[in-house]
Amino acid sequence: MKTFKNKIIILIMSIVIFVIFYQLLGFFAGNLLPTSPLGTMIGLIILFLLIPISYLSAYGVVKVIKDM
Template identity: 85%
Template sequence: MKSLTNKVIILVMSIVIFIIYYQLLGFFAGNLLPISPLGTMIGLITLFLLIPISYLSAHVVVKVIKDM
């Protein structure tokens, strides 16, 4: 049960971190990425890279909080 609780906490935190990263990317992408097929492709690749990055970030945050 404790493992399930930890997984739910990591999932919720990864969703929150993903939303934060995605909002930051959207804020900066308006100025940096051109509106073209290449810009769209770069945006999609970055979007799919944000999913594991946000999960790993949430996992690290949970480990740091547990170690405190």
């Protein structure tokens, strides 16, 4: 039960971190990337990279909190 609770916490935190990263990169990408097919492709690559990055960062946060 404890591991299930940890997985739910990691999932919720990864969603929150994903939204934060997406908002930050969306703000910068809106200003820096041109509206072209290349800009769209770069945006999609960044979007697919954000999913594992947000999960791993949430997993790391939970590990640090558990070790405290």
